[in-house]
Amino acid sequence: MNIIFMGTPDFAVDSLNSINKSSHNLCCVVTIPDKKVGRGQKIRKSAVKNHCISNGIKFLQPLHLNDKDFIDELKSFNADIFIVVAFKILPENIWTIPKKGTINIHASILPNLRGAAPINWAIIYGLKKTGLTSFFINNGIDTGDIIIQEEIDINENDTYEIIYQKLKKLSSTFILESIKAIEGGLKPKIQSKIKSEFLKAPKLDKENTRIKWNDTGNNIKNLIKGLSPYPGAWSIIKSNGIRVKIIDSEFIPKLINTNTNGSLLPNKKDCMIQVKNGVINVLKIKIEGKKEQSGRDFVNGYQGKEILFI
Structure with a gap:
């Protein structure tokens, strides 16, 4: 042909x-x-x-x-x-x-x-x-x-x-x-x-790539996987307005805390964020303008501070 x-x-x-x-x-x-x-x-x-x-x-x-x-x-x-x-x-x-x-x-x-x-x-x-x-x-x-x-x-x-x-x-x-x-x-x-x-597959934008921390852990994990490594599922640290992209994570169900959804659990070595039905353990994260790092390294950099992702 x-x-x-x-x-x-x-x-x-x-x-x-x-x-x-x-x-x-x-x-x-x-x-x-x-x-x-x-x-x-x-x-x-x-x-x-x-x-x-x-x-x-x-x-x-x-x-x-x-x-x-x-x-x-x-x-x-x-x-x-x-x-x-x-x-x-x-x-x-x-x-x-x-x-x-x-x-x-x-x-x-x-x-x-x-x-x-x-x-x-x-x-x-x-x-x-x-x-x-x-x-x-x-x-x-x-x-x-x-x-x-x-x-x-x-x-x-x-x-x-x-x-x-x-x-x-x-x-x-x-x-x-x-x-x-x-x-x-x-x-x-x-x-x-x-x-x-059938399901739709619209163009990716700032709104549909942003993490909604009130959602279920599985939905959030799927969003992160579906946008990894690019363009990246993102969120903002409320206290300083810094934007982060979460590259890899795991969902741990039933680990419920009284904290607000989106809050970093205190006194943890890992980067664990409260969601609707458990926690998201962040394995890889990228702060805007910086290199990708592990969730643990991110937590070490914010030791002792209350962090809320929005």
């Missing part, structure tokens, strides 16, 4: 590499323009662009997806399919170009976890399984007809980073199986349209 690949971050690289090494014809790759970042305004290239440069793959970096010259160039390749992995939302005049349609690889078992952050939310919700879905792009967000799906287990101590890496590795074979299914004339499956049947 003649294929145009569209992607940006590291997550897309394994899929791209797999297609490039296959018998299919990779016409070109589309990725985002370079960005200036930081105080020094250094140029940052996407992970996909770096891979293209290293492997001699032709790539395009349109400033605007609706640019006429860009669209004309896409059409000139006469591609059978476009494959999208972690890229922008495509306008209809682009995803309708290829003969066999445009497919997207989404990091969940659709229709569950439609949205921008499916890996994070699978863990935050405490799900036992997640996976990959390939589907044909349509006018909705992650609502197109399903080609194939593949599940993986989420183990008790799996963090966002662990599941990210598992799915990234899986994508290299999954993408080829998806192409094979299309070549074989597989009839895609229509997604359920009953919204109450």
Whole structure:
């Protein structure tokens, strides 16, 4: 098949590499323009662009997806399919170009976890399984007809980073199986349209990544795992306004104290914080502007002080 690949971050690289090494014809790759970042305004290239440069793959970096010259160039390749992995939302005049349609690889078992952050939310919700879905792009967000799906287990101590890496590795074979299914004339499956049947995976923001200490220990632990190591579940020390991110923790149920939820238990070697139905023992914590440290080292730095996280 003649294929145009569209992607940006590291997550897309394994899929791209797999297609490039296959018998299919990779016409070109589309990725985002370079960005200036930081105080020094250094140029940052996407992970996909770096891979293209290293492997001699032709790539395009349109400033605007609706640019006429860009669209004309896409059409000139006469591609059978476009494959999208972690890229922008495509306008209809682009995803309708290829003969066999445009497919997207989404990091969940659709229709569950439609949205921008499916890996994070699978863990935050405490799900036992997640996976990959390939589907044909349509006018909705992650609502197109399903080609194939593949599940993986989420183990008790799996963090966002662990599941990210598992799915990234899986994508290299999954993408080829998806192409094979299309070549074989597989009839895609229509997604359920009953919204109450599935969980959402909205974009992460300051509000939904903040720890609510009045919540249950399991919910808080899942939030921490689902945001570890990035962007990090966060809280604020009330007395000084310092922001902290909790990177790793364990929940100890039934260890109930009369302290306010969010308070650091006094006279403890470990960093134990009161929650609704027990305590969260903080194993790794990062104070804003400082390096990550153990919960015990954090407690030693605040010895004798009353600490309330809000």
